[in-house]
Amino acid sequence: MQQVAISIESCSLYYGEKQALNDITFEIQEKSVTALIGPSGCGKSTFLRTLNRMNDLIPDVTLTGKIKIYDQDIYDKTVDVEMLRKEVGMVFQAPNPFPKSIYENVAYGPRIHGITKKSELDEIVETSLRQAALWDEVKDRLKDRATGLSGGQQQRLCIARTLAVKPKVLLMDEPTSALDPISTSKIEELLQELKRHYTIVIVTHNMQQAGRVSDQTAFFLNGNLVEFDNTKQLFSNPQKKETEDYITGRFG
Amino acid sequence: MPESATKEQTIPVLSTDSKTSSSSNVKYRRMKSKLAHLLFLLSTWMGVVVLAVLLIDIARRGLPWLSLDFLDSFASRIPERAGLKAGIWGSIWMILITAPLAFIIGVATAVFLEEYRLNSKWGGRIQRLIQLNINNLAGVPSIVFGILGLTLFVRQINLGKSVLAGALTMTLLILPIIVVAAREAIASVPQSLRLASMAMGATRLQTIWRVVLPYAFPGILTGTILALSRAIGETAPLIMIGAVTFLAFTPSSVMDMFTVMPIQIYNWTSQPKEEFANLAAAGIIVLLFVLLSMNALAIFLRNKFRRS
Numbered sequence: 001m002q003q004v005a006i007s008i009e010s011c012s013l014y015y016g017e018k019q020a021l022n023d024i025t026f027e028i029q030e031k032s033v034t035a036l037i038g039p040s041g042c043g044k045s046t047f048l049r050t051l052n053r054m055n056d057l058i059p060d061v062t063l064t065g066k067i068k069i070y071d072q073d074i075y076d077k078t079v080d081v082e083m084l085r086k087e088v089g090m091v092f093q094a095p096n097p098f099p100k101s102i103y104e105n106v107a108y109g110p111r112i113h114g115i116t117k118k119s120e121l122d123e124i125v126e127t128s129l130r131q132a133a134l135w136d137e138v139k140d141r142l143k144d145r146a147t148g149l150s151g152g153q154q155q156r157l158c159i160a161r162t163l164a165v166k167p168k169v170l171l172m173d174e175p176t177s178a179l180d181p182i183s184t185s186k187i188e189e190l191l192q193e194l195k196r197h198y199t200i201v202i203v204t205h206n207m208q209q210a211g212r213v214s215d216q217t218a219f220f221l222n223g224n225l226v227e228f229d230n231t232k233q234l235f236s237n238p239q240k241k242e243t244e245d246y247i248t249g250r251f252g
Numbered sequence: 253m254p255e256s257a258t259k260e261q262t263i264p265v266l267s268t269d270s271k272t273s274s275s276s277n278v279k280y281r282r283m284k285s286k287l288a289h290l291l292f293l294l295s296t297w298m299g300v301v302v303l304a305v306l307l308i309d310i311a312r313r314g315l316p317w318l319s320l321d322f323l324d325s326f327a328s329r330i331p332e333r334a335g336l337k338a339g340i341w342g343s344i345w346m347i348l349i350t351a352p353l354a355f356i357i358g359v360a361t362a363v364f365l366e367e368y369r370l371n372s373k374w375g376g377r378i379q380r381l382i383q384l385n386i387n388n389l390a391g392v393p394s395i396v397f398g399i400l401g402l403t404l405f406v407r408q409i410n411l412g413k414s415v416l417a418g419a420l421t422m423t424l425l426i427l428p429i430i431v432v433a434a435r436e437a438i439a440s441v442p443q444s445l446r447l448a449s450m451a452m453g454a455t456r457l458q459t460i461w462r463v464v465l466p467y468a469f470p471g472i473l474t475g476t477i478l479a480l481s482r483a484i485g486e487t488a489p490l491i492m493i494g495a496v497t498f499l500a501f502t503p504s505s506v507m508d509m510f511t512v513m514p515i516q517i518y519n520w521t522s523q524p525k526e527e528f529a530n531l532a533a534a535g536i537i538v539l540l541f542v543l544l545s546m547n548a549l550a551i552f553l554r555n556k557f558r559r560s
Contacts, residue, residue, distance in 0.1 A: 054450070
C-alpha cells in the first residue's frame with residue numbers, strides 16, 4: 001500500500017468572481033504518475049498551480065478547501081512559500097532555461113537555497129543532469145549557453161534544474177507539447193525513471209501520453225473533477241459518460 | 253536601389269498587357285511613389301549636409317587650436333593661453349557624482365515600478381500616476397530643472413554654487429530618462445524566466461537580482477550611458493545654478509565651485525575676439541569626442557553583454 005503524498009479536500013478556486021475550480025477532492029499516491037486530462041480551459045493547469053502556490057502570483061485569486069502535501073496544509077499561514085516551492089518543483093510547457101550556461105542553470109536552485117561550495121554544486125549538477133538523462137549529451141560543454149541546446153534537451157535541462165533542489169513532488173504542465181515526437185518519447189521514458197523517487201503530476205492534452213505514462217488519471221471538465229481512477233480502468237472502462245465521450249474523441 | 257528600380261520597370265509591362273484602362277492610374281501612382289521617395293531622400297540629406305557643413309567648419313576653425321596645452325590650461329583673457337582644463341575637470345567631477353546616483357536611484361525606481369506591481373485598487377492608481385509623471389518629466393525643458401536645482405540645492409539645502417549642487421541637479425534631469433530606459437529593459441525580460449525562478453523557491457529579490465537584472469543589464473546600461481552623455485552636453489541648468497565660466501582652478505572637493513565644458517564653450521562664443529570663436533570650436537571638438545566615445549562605449553558594452 002502506497003502512502004498518500006497529496007490530498008485535496010473540497011478545493012474551489014475563483015479568479016475574481018469567476019469560478020475556475022469547483023469542489024475538487026482526491027488523493028495522489030506517493031511515487032506515482034498522475035495525469036490530469038481535459039479540454040482547454042477546464043482548470044487542470046490552474047489546479048496544478050495550486051499545488052505549489054504559483055497562483056499566489058496572480059492577483060485576485062481566492063481558494064477554499066484544503067490541500068495537504070505529506071499531511072502539511074500548504075495554505076496554512078505558517079507555511080513558507082519559498083520552502084514549499086522547493087519541495088514541489090514545476091516544469092513548464094515551453095522550455096524556459098535561463099540565458100546562462102548549462103551548469104549555471106542547474107546550479108541556480110541550489111545557489112538560491114544557500115549552497116556555495118563548488119564541489120557540492122558540481123556534484124548536484126552532475127546527479128541532476130544524470131537523473132534527467134542529459135549528462136552524457138552535455139558533460140563536455142557545461143559552460144556553453146543553455147539556449148544553444150535543442151528544444152528537447154532544453155526541456156530535460158529544465159527538469160534537471162528542478163531536480164537540483166531535491167523536490168519531493170514534480171509538477172509538469174504539458175511538458176512535451178512544444179517538442180517533437182523523439183524528444184517527447186525521451187521525456188516519457190524519463191518519467192518512468194523519475195517516478196521511482198518522485199511523485200509526479202502531469203497535465204497533458206495528449207491522451208495517448210496519459211495512457212502511456214500515468215498510473216492514475218484525473219479527468220477535468222469545466223472546473224469539475226469528473227472522474228479519477230487508475231489509468232487503465234479509466235481508459236478501458238470509464239464510469240461517467242462525459243469521460244467516455246472525451247477519451248473516445250467525441251468532444252474536446 | 254537597383255532592386256527597386258528593376259521592379260518598377262517590370263510591373264507596368266505586366267499591367268499594360270492585361271488592363272489598358274487603368275494604366276493612367278498606375279502611372280499617377282508610380283509618379284506619386286517616386287516623388288515621395290525623392291522627398292524622403294532629400295529630407296535625409298538635408299540633415300546630413302547641414303551636420304557635415306557644421307562639422308567641417310568646426311574642424312577647420314578648431315583643429316589648429318587643439319593641443320595638449322589647450323587641454324591643460326585654464327581660461328584666460330589671452331586666447332593663446334586659454335584652455336579647457338577647468339571645464340574638463342568640472343565635467344569629470346560632475347559625471348562621477350551623477351553617474352552612480354542616477355544609475356542606482358533610476359534602476360531601483362524602474363525595478364519597483366515593473367516588478368512590484370501594486371495589486372490593490374489605490375496602489376495601482378498611484379503607481380500609474382508615478383509612471384505618467386516620470387514619462388512627462390523626461391520631456392520637461394532642462395532649464396526648469398535648473399530652476400529647481402537653484403531653489404532646492406543651492407538655496408534651501410545651502411550647497412552654494414558647488415559641483416555637488418550641479419551634479420544633483422543633473423541627476424534629477426537624467427533620472428526620468430534612465431527610469432524609462434530601465435523600465436523598458438526590465439519589461440522585455442520574458443515572464444517565463446521569472447516563473448521558472450519563483451517555482452524553484454526563489455524570493456522576489458533573488459529573482460530580480462539573479463534573473464531579471466542580468467537579462468535587462470545591456471538595455472539598462474545603454475540607456476544610462478546615453479542619459480549621461482545628455483548630462484555632459486547640458487548647459488542651461490548649470491548656468492541657472494551658477495556654474496562659473498572663469499575659473500583658474502579645478503575642484504578639489506564636492507563643495508568647490510566649478511565649470512563644465514559646454515559652459516566654457518558658451519562663454520567663448522560670446523567673446524568679441526575672433527580667436528575665442530576658434531577656441532570654442534576646439535572645445536566643441538573635445539566635447540564631441542567625449543560624447544562619441546561614450547556612445548561607442550554604450551554600443552560596445554551592449555554587444556559584449558548580448559553575446560556572452
